[in-house]
Amino acid sequence: MSESELEPTIEETPPPKADSPRQRFWKRMVRNPLALFSMVWFVILIVSWVWPELLATHDPFKQDVTLQRLFEGPSGDHWLGTDGLGRDHYSRVVFGAGFAFRSIFIAMTIAIGIGVPIGLFSGWRGGRIDRAIMWVNDVLFSLPIILLAMAVIIILTPSLTNAMIGVGIAMATRFVRLTRGVTLAEKEELYVDAARITGISVPRILARYIAPNLLPSLIVQAAIISGAIILIGATLSFLGIGASLDDPDWGVMLNRARPDFRREGIWQIMPSGGALVLTVLAFNLLGDAIRDAIGRDASSNALTITKRVSVAAASTSHAEGDDLVISVRDMDVEFPSAKGPVSEILNGVSFEVRAGETLGVVGESGSGKSMTMLSALGLTPAPGRMTRGSVNFLGEDVTNLTEKAWQSIRGKEVGVIFQEPIAVLNPAMKVGAQIMEPLRIHMGMSKAEARTRAVELLTEVRVPDPARRLDQYPHEFSGGMAQRVGIAMALACEPKLLIADEPSTALDVTVQGQILDLLAEIQTRRNMAIILITHDLGVIAEAADRVLVMYGGQVMETGSVEDVFFRPKHPYTKALLDTMPQNHSGDGELAVIAGIVPQPTAWPTGCRFAPRCVHATDSCTSTMPPLLTVNTDVVRCLRHGEEGFDLAQPASGTEVLS
Amino acid sequence: MAKYIGSRLLATIPLVFAVLVVTFLISVAMEANGSIATQICGEGATPECVGAVEDELGLNDPIVARFFSWFGAVLSGDLGSSLLDQNTSVGELIGERIWPTISIVGFSLLIGVTLGMLFGVLAALRPGGLLDRVISVGAAGVIAAPGFLIGMLLSWAIAVELGWLDPVGYVSLGESVTGWLKSITLPSIALSLPTLAIVQRQLRSSMANALQSRYVLAARARGVSRPKLIGRHALPNALVPTVTVIGFRAAAAIGLTTAVEIVFGIRGMGEMLVSAIVNRNVTVLQGGMIIVGLVVASVNLLVDISYGFLNPKVRLDK
Ligand code: SF4
Numbered sequence: 001m002s003e004s005e006l007e008p009t010i011e012e013t014p015p016p017k018a019d020s021p022r023q024r025f026w027k028r029m030v031r032n033p034l035a036l037f038s039m040v041w042f043v044i045l046i047v048s049w050v051w052p053e054l055l056a057t058h059d060p061f062k063q064d065v066t067l068q069r070l071f072e073g074p075s076g077d078h079w080l081g082t083d084g085l086g087r088d089h090y091s092r093v094v095f096g097a098g099f100a101f102r103s104i105f106i107a108m109t110i111a112i113g114i115g116v117p118i119g120l121f122s123g124w125r126g127g128r129i130d131r132a133i134m135w136v137n138d139v140l141f142s143l144p145i146i147l148l149a150m151a152v153i154i155i156l157t158p159s160l161t162n163a164m165i166g167v168g169i170a171m172a173t174r175f176v177r178l179t180r181g182v183t184l185a186e187k188e189e190l191y192v193d194a195a196r197i198t199g200i201s202v203p204r205i206l207a208r209y210i211a212p213n214l215l216p217s218l219i220v221q222a223a224i225i226s227g228a229i230i231l232i233g234a235t236l237s238f239l240g241i242g243a244s245l246d247d248p249d250w251g252v253m254l255n256r257a258r259p260d261f262r263r264e265g266i267w268q269i270m271p272s273g274g275a276l277v278l279t280v281l282a283f284n285l286l287g288d289a290i291r292d293a294i295g296r297d298a299s300s301n302a303l304t305i306t307k308r309v310s311v312a313a314a315s316t317s318h319a320e321g322d323d324l325v326i327s328v329r330d331m332d333v334e335f336p337s338a339k340g341p342v343s344e345i346l347n348g349v350s351f352e353v354r355a356g357e358t359l360g361v362v363g364e365s366g367s368g369k370s371m372t373m374l375s376a377l378g379l380t381p382a383p384g385r386m387t388r389g390s391v392n393f394l395g396e397d398v399t400n401l402t403e404k405a406w407q408s409i410r411g412k413e414v415g416v417i418f419q420e421p422i423a424v425l426n427p428a429m430k431v432g433a434q435i436m437e438p439l440r441i442h443m444g445m446s447k448a449e450a451r452t453r454a455v456e457l458l459t460e461v462r463v464p465d466p467a468r469r470l471d472q473y474p475h476e477f478s479g480g481m482a483q484r485v486g487i488a489m490a491l492a493c494e495p496k497l498l499i500a501d502e503p504s505t506a507l508d509v510t511v512q513g514q515i516l517d518l519l520a521e522i523q524t525r526r527n528m529a530i531i532l533i534t535h536d537l538g539v540i541a542e543a544a545d546r547v548l549v550m551y552g553g554q555v556m557e558t559g560s561v562e563d564v565f566f567r568p569k570h571p572y573t574k575a576l577l578d579t580m581p582q583n584h585s586g587d588g589e590l591a592v593i594a595g596i597v598p599q600p601t602a603w604p605t606g607c608r609f610a611p612r613c614v615h616a617t618d619s620c621t622s623t624m625p626p627l628l629t630v631n632t633d634v635v636r637c638l639r640h641g642e643e644g645f646d647l648a649q650p651a652s653g654t655e656v657l658s
Numbered sequence: 659m660a661k662y663i664g665s666r667l668l669a670t671i672p673l674v675f676a677v678l679v680v681t682f683l684i685s686v687a688m689e690a691n692g693s694i695a696t697q698i699c700g701e702g703a704t705p706e707c708v709g710a711v712e713d714e715l716g717l718n719d720p721i722v723a724r725f726f727s728w729f730g731a732v733l734s735g736d737l738g739s740s741l742l743d744q745n746t747s748v749g750e751l752i753g754e755r756i757w758p759t760i761s762i763v764g765f766s767l768l769i770g771v772t773l774g775m776l777f778g779v780l781a782a783l784r785p786g787g788l789l790d791r792v793i794s795v796g797a798a799g800v801i802a803a804p805g806f807l808i809g810m811l812l813s814w815a816i817a818v819e820l821g822w823l824d825p826v827g828y829v830s831l832g833e834s835v836t837g838w839l840k841s842i843t844l845p846s847i848a849l850s851l852p853t854l855a856i857v858q859r860q861l862r863s864s865m866a867n868a869l870q871s872r873y874v875l876a877a878r879a880r881g882v883s884r885p886k887l888i889g890r891h892a893l894p895n896a897l898v899p900t901v902t903v904i905g906f907r908a909a910a911a912i913g914l915t916t917a918v919e920i921v922f923g924i925r926g927m928g929e930m931l932v933s934a935i936v937n938r939n940v941t942v943l944q945g946g947m948i949i950v951g952l953v954v955a956s957v958n959l960l961v962d963i964s965y966g967f968l969n970p971k972v973r974l975d976k
Contacts, residue, residue, distance in 0.1 A: 139673055150935055154943050155688050157938075158935060231802075235804050239916060254806070257810075262814060410880065411879065411880035418875075420872060423873065426874075427969070428969065428970065438880045
């Protein structure tokens, strides 16, 4: 079968019809039972407000002072009973909705009408005026809302409208804060800058760029503040300084029930209290639901517990040998998500490291290097989990180890150096206490012993003046010094394996060299195995014995450092090598591999590197290449071993599919 | 640390000053909305009465002069006298009324903050677990209910139906310690429940953030056990935003205690403020606002100081 007979075999799967953001929003809202409840409740309230006569069964003001008509329980005539003047509770509750909405309307108009313009102005102006406005705002913000409302009420005389004017002014401070925050952040954005330079007027910039970013949080905030307005309005009416004492307002109903509820039974406060609580609850739930529905990532998902699932066995067996420190076989890691498909972050990852050896792991960011190491140590971040594979550590199967059992291995047998050296130090804890932690946990040292050892460790990683440094906090450390602390912590218990994730990236070149030398020196002394994760091939060339090349959550090839540099087997490795400055012929422009690393939710169907591979053929885009064993190493490329296939010669004829 | 506290202490002075200005403006605004004096003296006010009230308030002086004489008096501890009864000084009135209010607000904060933090940590231990969900539902319900309504329910259930405590009244600490405790228990619980829920929610979410942080991951990689991850690593960091929320809640509780006091028939600041409003007794309201302003300023100061303890960066930079 010749090439030409082959019809392109890529199946034209039409992209799933994407919902517009608006459709997605409503879908999420309707699917959320709590949001549905609040929306139904609002429909009832709105009908009660617009057309109370439709729902009410009695005149809410009509008294019936015949004795047996007072403080009645629910009955066929009075569904929710009657109050101390024989008025129908149910009808009064229905009419109460109008008072609630009127309260919200008045207070919210004032709060947004004052708060948003001031916030926009303050955030846009910035500088001293902004600071002055915010200071005054903070003073008002910190005073109890009820007290501010009381001040307005005493000035204007008690009434629901006046109470709500006071509440509106108090609530304006919330909107000032919110609006000013968004404006300040947006103002720094490049597109706003550009608009300014091109001479677009400020009101138009505000309308076009700031408003769309402000609106979602404004709506969420408004929903929650509406609930608060009802609560405070009810409290003021209950105090007798809000709605008039005859009105069928929920707060007033509670005020009227107060002298009698102990004698006449708790039922007296139930109809109005229930309506009040349900309405506030509905507003709060609505606010939460809107926030979740507009959020790209509902943050609540990140909180769900990762259930332990059984890990499917690996299909290949572990490497052997006494000097084997860690061996990983066929590891798959998946991230389930509520909204999208399960994404497979890692697929069939295998590697091993022996004592005294340094394995370099390379690949662009997003290739799965760090995830591989975290998962091998049972540290897969939730809600991700390992679904297949097997991990052997120091001759023991640790695939299904409990968190508790891991605790005695992590920090003792294996140390980890993380990237972002400052972020991995607890800002609220002295650095010394953090270094001493593994010593006290694993070596059973006393405080004094651990401290002595910590000083030794810091000396070993060349932190000057170690004793003083122990009593400092992380923010007093530079990146380089913090990285040394990270190394000291990782090495504290003399682990058999050290995993170093970009240990030198954040540092300048001289410090980088020093740190790598330091690691090499300690490695020789202790015959320690090192896994060195980096995207810097220069570091690999300098420090690694063997190399693992990763892309798209898969191993692309393994090999000795010489093989990988001089006889790469995989087009991706070759592409990486071509980006190295010294291999780059020409104008000094920094070379990059064309295209971007795909997202885990959208891996290409065939070879994951195909969209960017200069050697890709039609079959590359349809068939996932298997992991081929070549001598003691592996490679994942369909064209490996193909006759006349030369990594140095880009494919001709069969061109890359976009 | 001392230096830091000193600088925070200085920062509260403008806050107190701002509260005093706002308070002063109330009487100016009342004036603009019709003569206070005539309103106080009621229908058919005699000129003598109006004159006396105007003198008492110094209403005929220029505003700035009025402000400074009022300001001077307030600084020397003189809050004026009640407009209804020239013989009652506002200071004395507040002195009588403030203790029940302080007792209830203080006790409610103690309960709300302690239990709120406990439940917050418990919920964060197993996010999405049964306990977390039960607590979340309870908190959502409690946040939606005003304190006075919870108070009515408690008063009916515990005091009337079960008869465990007295439904109304206040016993001062001087009269009887157990009596005092008994009399403030129900109002404090009523006022504390929303506090509890708000503190719980905040702590749960900031604990969840802290537990997902890089430094907790790094601590796990050192073999730190789960209780220590939670107690030593996550909690101190999660407390920083929680303390802010507690501060706001303390201020809110001072406002909301008014209605709770009235449910339990306690003659505290709440009842005093409400009758001051109804009677347009502005000096009493102003006195109340000044006291509340001072309390809010001290709460802010406490919040700032706790920041210093919780966040070494704040403490050492200043
Ligand atoms: S399988 Fe095809 S697309 Fe993938 S690396 Fe090999 S040649 Fe390139």
